[in-house]
Amino acid sequence: MADILVLAEHDGAALKPATLHTVAAAAKIGGSIHVLVAGSGAKAAADAAAKVAGVSKVLLADDAAYAHALAEPLAALIVALAPGYGHILAPATATGKNVLPRVAALLDVAQVSDILSVEGPDTFTRPIYAGNAIATVTSADAVKVITVRTTAFEAAPAEGGSASVEAVAAAGDPGLSKFVSAELSKSERPELTAARVVVSGGRGMQSGDNFHLLEALADKLGGAVGASRAAVDSGFVPNDYQVGQTGKIVAPELYIAVGISGAIQHLAGMKDSKVIVAINKDEEAPIFQVADYGLVADLFKAVPELTEKLQ
Known part of the structure; x- marks a missing residue:
């Protein structure tokens, strides 16, 4: 069986959780799993990848060209490494969605996007119609280029592996x-896609200032703050808060939807959450159809009361 290449996401020192979920998806395909760590000064990330259970080899491309994970040089690197691999995987994150379509185009194959399960070495399931239907897709391409919906796979253990680290040329x-500049937002809260608890607000929050109610609740729960597309489009919060089909896909242990009606595109991004709690004054809101617990109430009264009760 041909080897599998997984593109690692990392910050130079450590792997991002999405990589562990992608390795788990690769393990279900079967075959020897190689992880590509491309960056500048990324030896620590490569060493971390070598410890991941199920990984047999780590390829370290340490070059200034990969310092900022620009799609074009990364795609060129992956295409150069592609011979000998039957599958090339990346998380269906902003980076994976940016890089792998270019890889697929350069290899002249059809990408299989956002897979939810592995039915066989060439057969996968993926969501269509905003997750309202699941398609089973079979690829006849010699190389399968695949992005993985990370919330659909349990993370591979970060310890237990003993893979070799091999340097590869750029x-x-x-x-x-070319990289020009970056403006990074800093927060004490966990990253939205990796948080155990997510508290999201919708158009019902009425203004950006009112999101401080959700921030207080999220801080009590040690969680992250998200938002619906309606809240983002209204200018209440930045784009990186958006949860949904056109935002971030999350599956926390607890998802609290506050003032969110439950449009299909939002549900597509959070309906895999373990427990969903909805707070909305409209008892007919679609969000209640997917919620495990629902509270029909004025959020401006209910959220402060809930926050106060939490220790």
Whole structure:
């Protein structure tokens, strides 16, 4: 069986959780799993990848061209490494969605996007119609280029592996893009896609200032703050708060939806949460159809009371 190549996401020092979920998906395909760590000064991340259970080899491409994970040089590197691999996987995150379509185009194959399960080495399931239907897709391509919905797979153990780390040469930089600058938002709260608890607000929050109610609740629960597309489009919060089909896909242990009606595109991003709690004054809101617990109440009264009760 051909080897599997997994593109790692990392910050230079440690792997991001999405990589562990993608390795778990690769394990279900079967075959030897190789993890590509591309970056600048990323030896620590490569060493972390070598410890992941199920990984047999780590390829370390340490070059300034990969310092900012630009899609064009990364795609060129993966294509250069592609011979000998039957599957190339990446998380269905912003980075994976940016890089792998370019890889698929350069290899002249059809990408299989956002898989939910592995039915066989060439057969996968993926959501369509905003998750209202699940399609079973079979690929006849010699190389399967796949993005993985990380919330659909349990994370591979971060310890227990003893893979070798092998240095690989950088591929030629196409020179189609360059890094100019980055403005990073800093928060004491956990990352939205990795948080155990997510508290999200919708248009019912009425303004960005009112999101401090959710922030207080999230801080009590040690969680992250999210939002519906309606709240983001209204300018209440930044784009990186958005949960949904066109935002971030989350599956926390607890998801609290406050003032969110439950549009299909939002449900597609959070309906895999373990426990869903909805607070909305409209008892006919669609969110109650997927909620495990629902409270029909004025959020401006209910949320402060809930926050106060929590220790």
